[in-house]
Amino acid sequence: MEGSLLASAELFGGNRGVLSAAATGLSDFIGEKGGDADHILGISGVDPELLAQPTLSLNLANYCRVMEEAARHSGCDNFGLHYGKQFKPQSLGLIGYIGLCSNTLESALQNWVGAFPYHQHDTLIRLVDKGDCWRLDYQVRHGAILCRRQDAELTMGMVLNLVRHGAGKLWAPREVHFEHPQPEAWHEHCKAFDAQVYFDQPFNSMLIPKRDLQRPMPDSDPMLLMVMQDAIRRLNSQSSQQGLVDLARERVRQLLPQGEPALEDVAEPMGLSSWSLQRRLKEQGLSFTAVVEKVRCEMATYYLQQRQLPISQMALLLGYSEVSAFSRAFRRWFGISPRQWRKEA
Template sequence: MHVIHTGSRQPASAPPGNSIGILASAATGLVGFIGQQGGDAERILGRAGIDSERLEHPTLTLDLNQYCQVFEEAARQTGNDNFGLRFGQQFKPDALGLLGYVGMCSATLGDALRNVVNTFPVHQQSSLLRLEEMGEFYRLDYQVQYGAILRKRQDAELSLGMFFNLMRHALGQNWAPEKVLFEHPQPEAWHEHCKVFDAPVLFGQQRNALVFRRSVLDRPMPGRDPRLLAIVIESMHLLRGQAGTLMSFSEDDRTI
């Protein structure tokens, strides 16, 4: 029997003020990266309504709408239309905080992706993360589903870059997916996307997704640590209270 674990479409719990949240670890290194791209970080964060001090605390919650806005604003002010793509390209799994360690400490890449999917509602609310089987291929779907967020191209590109880097953590820096899908229209500098993912990239699709062969799911994670994984999972339970009922984790890939 093939079991596909699916991320929740509903918020695990609401941050203060009933906004839709994302853990600040998703913005690790953002201030420095904006500076590298020639932007004014304080100005860009201020226009998006984000307090830069919150970025120093990875388990604090940011407003998801403001998080998406800050990357759109950064792309505009730096003149780098592929800002999100480049931010995701350099974003290492350990920088993702608890969610990153959930993946890195899992036994196999298959377990890593399932565990990340199952804990994702704690990391980011009103969003979809789903691992879907397609015969000899699998597809990792990602989508912000909060209707008030209309401009989310930069977030989609940086998020797939983050998941791509988690997979390369197990498969090596030369690994590439079969193809990459994005919901938004094809940007002007789309050739850079093909170069970053080393794969065909299709735009105007129904989903944002990485498509890859199922055989890669058996690859052991180099930093697998079941005891640390259990600690991180428990920390995410405590972080979001009732979200614990939504989460489980795998110690091996026998559930595929």
Template sequence: MAALAPAAGTPKLLSAAATGLAGFIESRRLCLDTILGHAGIDQASLSDPVAPLSLDGYCTVLDLAARRSGDDDFGLAYGQQFLPSHLGLIGYIALSSDNALHAAENLASHFRFHQQETSTELIFRNPFYHLTYRIDDSRIAHRSQDAVLTLGMFCNVFRHCAGRDWCPDEVHLEHARTENWRSIEAAFGAPVRFESRTNALLFRPERAVAAMPQADPALLRLMCHNIKTLGFRKPAQSVAALAEDYIRRNIASGSVSLEGASRVLHMPARMLQRRLVEENASFADLVEQVRRVEGRRTLLEGKLDIAQIAYDLGYSEPSAFVRAFSRWFGISPLRFRKMHRIEGGRSRLQ
């Protein structure tokens, strides 16, 4: 099957996200045909885990089921019981990862192939990692049920390797506080901050060290390939992304420049600079972004000392890297590495 092209209408997600949803709706004594019909979803599409499903329709189903059943916890309950393996390709990518942190990295970097118009990131802001999730399409109004559901799915990835008692340190939700806020806190075992900028699970590094029981590097590579082939294609690469690729390939030389990028991209330096501004980027910011991402990744791999990492990132001396890293993450590189003593191998980005 060829990769799915982005649809002209509202964004899509892979139907694996709706595994067991029909039965879950019927267990609440609701009319499945009525609810799916109202959302414009064909029940037959739910049986194919890589079939495209309307994200707006999916969110509408969750919202309608919650309202018709009188159960504000509908999405919460569905997400809490959702096994990672039921998520299809993205679920197996998480389960095949080395450990909990590696699984979170892979969820964040591959979720865009599972669901369109959605932002997922794994960000470290001392002392917490933030595994974020947000639907970007403003046309999708009914999203609170989906938010608690998806964070519950993410939470179950951690619980798969760390045990059922695993809990994040905090949960952030975009929507306003609801009457069932106590149920949400009880389900996650953590305080919830409503009206946040994005939905997120927050956790300390030491809470993500458990090894994944079914870690399988070969299967992980296959699943990453498959989701890129069977899932939703990325949009055409932006000029900022092309410039970032140039920086990443040449950063160790210590001589990356706007002029060098313009020669590689076959456009005048002024045009490149203007195109970057149009994409809300700058060459200096891209250099810093590459250094931040690659510095963190290399520290987690644990193979190189801090001085060698600094030189590989184009710094003339290690102290410059130490100052930059401390500014980015609020912690020194050495302390950061000590905080990430991962069971079952280092965390590696795919």
């Protein structure tokens, strides 16, 4: 098995988003929930053939979108939660075996978190020491991805199943947090994790008591662990860096709540002069103004779906000093006012 995984890593040219092992069994699961997998994959820009090879790479924005579209088109609002509930660590490919082959549950979590940036790019993943607990934080940080609820619930389900592999199927975390608003069927989340679940939190997180992590992993294999860690690093050594446009978009998104983003404030953290950033965006057929406009447009539609968020606050989050300026821009994008869009949506 080690040889075939290494060969796959070298053959397919590196990870540029998320390894397709993260979508193992996705087509079949969409069908089980009453969705049309071919249609959902198609509108999400995901090639079904990529799902057959766990070391091939999926665009992260397309991956997150396919989960959202699956929830929408199947009528299963908690699609990611249910998909994650049945997602076994073995199905995660390289990163799954890195956890399974570790010595103890604690080292399994540490090794899994350490390898996760190789498995999925543009993502915050960390273990925070909270005294008698570890808090595992997870958050997608990609400038083009605003709707990511289903992915968050799927990933927390993956973590749960990894810990339960060593601690037993009845193990439960102390708490689970999600950054998105509370969904209608939130009681299913409490049942799935057998824990108190909180929404509208800063990160997607799981509180894991340290005393539960001293248990040995049943499939510990130090040699195979080293092979898997080497394989996932090799896969990423061939990958390209995050595109310049995505980096600029992400920086714009971070700056918007502070007001109108300045070109130099976006360029400097990227190690570029204002002139260099303008030139490189122009090579992509873009201008800085167009990048800001596109990010604002995408974020506006995301915020409008958060019905508890007032439109006045939304305007400030998008960097507008006045609601009227936001409303004029929104009419330019969609031909209707933000309130009309929210009502019709």
